[in-house]
Amino acid sequence: MKGLKKKIDSVKPQFEKGGKFSKLHSVFDGFYTFLFTPNETSRSGVHIHDSNDSKRTMIMVVIALLPCCLFGMWNVGLQHALAIGDTNHDLFHLFFYGFWAVLPQILTAYIVGLGIEFIVAQIRGHEIQEGFLVSGILIPMICPVSTPCWMLAVAVAFAVVFAKEVFGGTGYNFLNVALVTRAFLFFAYPSKMSGDNVFVSVGDAAAVDGFSGATPLGQLAASSGPAEVLGVTGNPLSYADMFFGMYPGSWGETSTFCILIGLVILLATSIASWRIVFSGVVGGVLMSLLAHNFATPLYPVTYLTPIEQLSLGGFAFAIVFMATDPVTACRTNIGKYIYGFLIGAVAIIIRCYNTGYPEGAMLAVLLMNCFAPLIDYCVVNANINRRLKRAAVKN
Amino acid sequence: MAEIIRIKKGLDIPLSGNPSSEVTADKKTTTFAVCPDDFPGHVWKAVVKPGDFVYAGDPLLKDKATQKIVIAAPVSGLIDEVRRGERRHIEFVSINRDPEKSINKRQRPSNEDELKTLILESGLWAMMRQRPYDIVPDPETVPRDIFVTAFDSAPLAGELLTDSLSQWLEKGLETLASLTKGKVFLGVRAGSGITSKAAEVYEFEGPHPSGNVGTQIAAINPVNKGETVWALDAVTAAKIGKLCETGELDYTTTVALTGPEIKNPRMVSTFIGASVSTLLDGELKTQHDVRIISGNVLTGVKVNKEGFLHFPYRQITVINEGAEADEFMGWASMSPKKFSVKRSFPAFLRGLSKPFDFDARIKGGHRAMILSGEYDKVFPFDIYPEYLIKAIIAGDIDRMEKLGIYEVAPEDFALPEFVDTSKIELQKIVREGLDNLRKELS
Numbered sequence: 001m002k003g004l005k006k007k008i009d010s011v012k013p014q015f016e017k018g019g020k021f022s023k024l025h026s027v028f029d030g031f032y033t034f035l036f037t038p039n040e041t042s043r044s045g046v047h048i049h050d051s052n053d054s055k056r057t058m059i060m061v062v063i064a065l066l067p068c069c070l071f072g073m074w075n076v077g078l079q080h081a082l083a084i085g086d087t088n089h090d091l092f093h094l095f096f097y098g099f100w101a102v103l104p105q106i107l108t109a110y111i112v113g114l115g116i117e118f119i120v121a122q123i124r125g126h127e128i129q130e131g132f133l134v135s136g137i138l139i140p141m142i143c144p145v146s147t148p149c150w151m152l153a154v155a156v157a158f159a160v161v162f163a164k165e166v167f168g169g170t171g172y173n174f175l176n177v178a179l180v181t182r183a184f185l186f187f188a189y190p191s192k193m194s195g196d197n198v199f200v201s202v203g204d205a206a207a208v209d210g211f212s213g214a215t216p217l218g219q220l221a222a223s224s225g226p227a228e229v230l231g232v233t234g235n236p237l238s239y240a241d242m243f244f245g246m247y248p249g250s251w252g253e254t255s256t257f258c259i260l261i262g263l264v265i266l267l268a269t270s271i272a273s274w275r276i277v278f279s280g281v282v283g284g285v286l287m288s289l290l291a292h293n294f295a296t297p298l299y300p301v302t303y304l305t306p307i308e309q310l311s312l313g314g315f316a317f318a319i320v321f322m323a324t325d326p327v328t329a330c331r332t333n334i335g336k337y338i339y340g341f342l343i344g345a346v347a348i349i350i351r352c353y354n355t356g357y358p359e360g361a362m363l364a365v366l367l368m369n370c371f372a373p374l375i376d377y378c379v380v381n382a383n384i385n386r387r388l389k390r391a392a393v394k395n
Numbered sequence: 396m397a398e399i400i401r402i403k404k405g406l407d408i409p410l411s412g413n414p415s416s417e418v419t420a421d422k423k424t425t426t427f428a429v430c431p432d433d434f435p436g437h438v439w440k441a442v443v444k445p446g447d448f449v450y451a452g453d454p455l456l457k458d459k460a461t462q463k464i465v466i467a468a469p470v471s472g473l474i475d476e477v478r479r480g481e482r483r484h485i486e487f488v489s490i491n492r493d494p495e496k497s498i499n500k501r502q503r504p505s506n507e508d509e510l511k512t513l514i515l516e517s518g519l520w521a522m523m524r525q526r527p528y529d530i531v532p533d534p535e536t537v538p539r540d541i542f543v544t545a546f547d548s549a550p551l552a553g554e555l556l557t558d559s560l561s562q563w564l565e566k567g568l569e570t571l572a573s574l575t576k577g578k579v580f581l582g583v584r585a586g587s588g589i590t591s592k593a594a595e596v597y598e599f600e601g602p603h604p605s606g607n608v609g610t611q612i613a614a615i616n617p618v619n620k621g622e623t624v625w626a627l628d629a630v631t632a633a634k635i636g637k638l639c640e641t642g643e644l645d646y647t648t649t650v651a652l653t654g655p656e657i658k659n660p661r662m663v664s665t666f667i668g669a670s671v672s673t674l675l676d677g678e679l680k681t682q683h684d685v686r687i688i689s690g691n692v693l694t695g696v697k698v699n700k701e702g703f704l705h706f707p708y709r710q711i712t713v714i715n716e717g718a719e720a721d722e723f724m725g726w727a728s729m730s731p732k733k734f735s736v737k738r739s740f741p742a743f744l745r746g747l748s749k750p751f752d753f754d755a756r757i758k759g760g761h762r763a764m765i766l767s768g769e770y771d772k773v774f775p776f777d778i779y780p781e782y783l784i785k786a787i788i789a790g791d792i793d794r795m796e797k798l799g800i801y802e803v804a805p806e807d808f809a810l811p812e813f814v815d816t817s818k819i820e821l822q823k824i825v826r827e828g829l830d831n832l833r834k835e836l837s
Contacts, residue, residue: 045694046693060739329767
C-alpha cells in the first residue's frame with residue numbers, strides 16, 4: 001500500500017488551493033480519506049480517541065442492511081418466478097434476476113445523491129460527509145421494484161437538496177432523507193408507487209392465471225371485510241411467509257427476519273437506540289390490539305392481528321432503520337421513548353384508518369421527525385425547570 | 396458510616412502502562428518551573444527576573460488585579476528563565492535548584508485573616524479551583540461549600556495521598572472549614588477507609604470520572620446560579636493542614652510515570668514542576684514519534700522534552716504519536732487492537748477491559764454531531780451535554796445558564812470527547828464558553 005500512498009501523495013498538491021484541479025479538492029479528499037484513514041493527531045483536549053468514526057458508523061448501518069438487501073433481491077426473483085409460472089427456483093437464478101432488476105436503482109440513487117454531495121461539499125469547502133452511504137442503499141430498498149430510474153433520480157435530487165443540504169448537510173437535517181425521497185415519489189408519481197402492478201417485476205413474460213401483484217396491505221385496503229391475504233398466485237400467505245418476507249412489497253423491507261438480524265447488529269454497535277425500537281414496537285402492538293378489538297368492515301386492515309401488523313409492509317423496517325436515524329430522531333432518552341411509541345402508534349393508525357394509504361410507516365416517521373425537536377424541547381425544559389427550582393437566584 | 400454514591404455513567408479507559416506502586420526518588424532533576432497557564436482565570440505578573448535567588452515558597456508570579464494570589468517557587472535556587480511567548484505572555488518561570496538551601500518555617504496563623512494570607516502566600520491558594528468557571532478562586536469570595544476529592548480516577552493515575560501526607564488531611568479539612576460558611580465535603584474511593592470529623596465524607600464507587608471533583612459536586616450538591624464553591628484535591632488540603640499546623644511548606648509531589656511507551660511504569664517522588672527531560676531520562680521504550688503528556692491522556696498538557704510537569708497533574712503519560720501510521724481503509728479495519736466502546740470493531744470479542752496501546756490519532760474526520768446519547772453514557776451529571784455544547788457554540792449565554800454551565804468544567808467533558816464519533820473538541824468549546832460567560836457577566 002506504500003506505493004499507492006506515495007503515488008496519491010505525489011498528485012495531492014494539484015488538488016490543493018492553487019493547484020490545477022483545486023475545483024475537485026473535496027472529491028479528491030473524499031476518495032483519499034476513503035482509502036487512507038487520516039493520520040491527524042489530536043491538537044487539543046483528549047490525547048486519545050475511540051476508534052469509531054462517522055465512516056465506520058455508516059458502514060455498520062450498511063452491513064446491518066445487507067441481509068434485507070440480499071434477501072430482497074432473492075425475493076424479487078421469487079415473486080417474478082411465481083408470477084410467470086417459472087418452476088426454476090434455484091437460489092442463484094432467483095437472486096441474480098433480482099440483483100439485475102434492482103441494480104440500476106441502487107446505482108441511480110448513489111450516483112445522483114453522492115454527485116450532489118460532492119458538488120455541495122466542494123462549494124462549501126467541506127470534507128465529503130458519508131451520510132448518503134446509508135441513504136443511497138435505503139432509498140431503492142423502500143421503493144417498488146419497477147420504479148423508473150429517472151423518477152428515482154428526480155426524487156433523490158429533491159430530497160438531498162431540499163431535505164438535507166439546505167439545512168447544512170449530514171447532522172443538520174430534520175427529516176429523514178430516504179423517507180423524503182419515498183414521500184416525493186409517492187405524491188409526485190402515485191400511479192407508479194402503488195397499485196397492483198408495481199411491486200412485482202413481471203418482465204416481458206406473460207403472467208400466470210390468477211396473478212395479482214397487490215401487496216398484502218394493498219389487498220386488505222381494497223377489500224370490504226375480513227379477508228385472507230394472498231400471495232401473487234392466489235395462495236393464502238402463512239405466518240412464516242409474512243415473517244420471512246416472501247410476498248410482494250417494496251423490495252428491501254418485506255423480511256422481518258432479516259430486519260431482526262440488522263437490528264441485532266445496530267443494537268450491538270450502539271448505533272440504533274433500543275429505546276426507540278422498543279417503544280416503537282410497544283406503540284405498534286398496543287395500537288394494533290386496540291384496532292383489532294374494534295375491527296370493522298369499514299376499515300378492513302383493522303382485522304389484522306398485532307403479529308401480522310408487525311410482519312407485513314414496511315412497519316418493522318421503518319422502526320429499525322428509519323425511526324432510529326439519530327439525526328432526525330429525538331436526542332434525549334425520555335424523548336426517544338415518546339418518539340418511538342408515537343411512530344409505532346401513528347403508523348398503525350394511518351394503516352388502519354386511512355384507506356388511501358395502505359402503508360402508514362413512512363408518513364408516521366416523517367410526521368414524528370417534525371415533532372422530535374418539540375418533544376426534546378419539552379424534555380430539556382423539564383431539566384431546566386428542575387435546575388431553576390434548585391437555584392436561589394431566580395431569572 | 397459515610398454515604399456511598401454509585402457513579403454509573405463513565406468509563407475506565409483500558410490504557411496500557413499502569414504504574415506499579417514502587418516509588419523511586421528523583422535525584423537527577425535540577426530544573427523546575429511553574430507555568431501560569433495552569434492557573435486559569437487571572438493574568439499573572441512575574442515578580443522575579445532571571446538571576447534572582449529565591450527560596451522555595453517565595454513568590455514567582457502574582458495575579459495582576461489583586462496582587463494577592465501567589466504562584467510560589469517549588470524549590471530554592473536561581474531563576475533560570477522567564478520564558479515569554481506572543482504578546483509577552485509568560486509561558487513558564489524556571490528555577491535551577493540549589494539543594495543546599497533550606498526553607499524557612501512560616502508563623503502559625505492566629506486569626507482568619509492571617510490564615511488566608513498564609514495560604515495565599517504559600518502558593519497553595521492557587522492550587523484550588525472555583526466553580527463556576529473553573530478558575531483560581533477570588534480571595535474575597537466566601538464559598539457556599541468546599542469540595543475535596545481524595546482520589547484520582549483518570550486513566551493510569553497513581554494513588555493521590557501518600558502516607559506522609561495523609562496525617563495532615565484532617566487538619567487541612569479543619570482549616571478549610573473555617574474558610575466557608577457551609578460545609579467541607581470529602582469524596583473518597585469506596586472502601587478506602589478514610590474518615591473525617593471536620594468534613595462530611597462521601598464514598599464514591601464506579602468508573603472514571605467518579606474521582607473528578609465535578610462529578611462529586613454534582614452528586615452531592617450541584618452548583619446553582621449565583622453560588623460559588625471551591626474545589627481541591629486531598630493533597631493540597633493536606634499540605635494546607637501541614638502548613639497551618641507546623642508552619643512547614645511542602646512542595647514535594649509523587650509523579651506516576653505511565654503509558655504504553657514507558658519501560659517501567661512506576662512512581663517517582665520529586666518536586667512540583669520538575670523538568671520532563673530528566674524524569675524521562677532512560678525511561679522511554681523508543682525515542683521516536685512519541686507524545687509526552689504532562690498529566691493523564693484525557694486532560695493533560697502535551698509537552699516536548701524541554702517541558703515541565705504541569706499543575707495539577709501528578710502523572711506523566713507517554714503514548715505513541717501515530718502520525719506516521721498510514722492506515723489503508725481504516726473504516727473497514729478488522730484489527731483487534733482498535734478500542735471502541737461501540738463494539739463496532741472486533742476488539743470487543745477479546746474483552747474491552749484488557750489493556751490497549753492507544754496512540755494520539757483522532758481516528759476519523761471532524762463531523763457535525765450525528766449520533767445521539769453518546770455523551771450521556773459517560774457524563775454523570777443531570778445535564779443534557781449535547782444541548783449545552785450547542786448553546787455554547789451558538790454563544791447563547793441565557794441558554795448556557797439554563798442548561799447548567801455553572802456546574803461543569805472542561806475536564807468533565809473529557810470522556811464525552813473521547814467517545815465522540817464526530818471528533819468534536821468538546822473541552823476546548825467548554826473552556827471558551829466559560830471564559831465568554833465570565834467576560835459577559837463581569
